Ligand SMILES: *[C@@H]1O[C@H](CO)[C@@H](O)[C@H](O)[C@H]1NC(C)=O
């Protein structure tokens with residue numbers, strides 16, 4: 001009996017101290033990934049953290065997304081070895097801090113669009129209530145889901 005309430009308390013603590021909610025950023029917001037949009041301006045003032053996701057939304061077949069390095073970004077040249085993302089709803093999870101560069105390598109979209117996005121990814125934040133980000137939706141992070149699953153498993157076994 002006592003152990004059950006301890007576990008319930010544990011579950012509550014796990015929920016409260018779960019890592020912060022990660023944000024999903026739809027690149028270009030409702031315009032999506034397209035020509036004639038200023039992606040640098042879009043990225044200005046946004047804070048990207050490890051664990052957040054970028055969503056590139058575009059009509060299938062019209063564009064693509066290639067992760068490049070700084071030089072390639074300046075030159076709008078995708079390395080031949082890179083595999084472009086082509087689904088039209090490409091999800092990129094930000095896994096490491098630092099500068100990240102993305103371009104569309106279809107035709108001259110990178111130069112003329114200019115379909116190029118450079119962002120700076122900050123380390124993951126651990127705090128119970130992250131500052132709200134404009135234009136960002138919040139999802140539940142994998143670690144907190146796992147924690148919840150583990151706790152409920154323990155509750156099941158004990159009761
Ligand atoms: C993606 O773009 C389409 C059409 O441009 C729009 O209807 C849809 O809501 C967008 N999806 C997201 C996640 O923004």
Ligand SMILES: *[C@@H]1O[C@H](CO)[C@@H](O)[C@H](O)[C@H]1NC(C)=O
Pocket residue numbers: 069070071072079
């Ligand atoms: C970017 O990648 C190219 C190969 O595509 C390489 O030659 C170049 O040195 C790299 N630049 C940087 C800054 O890493």
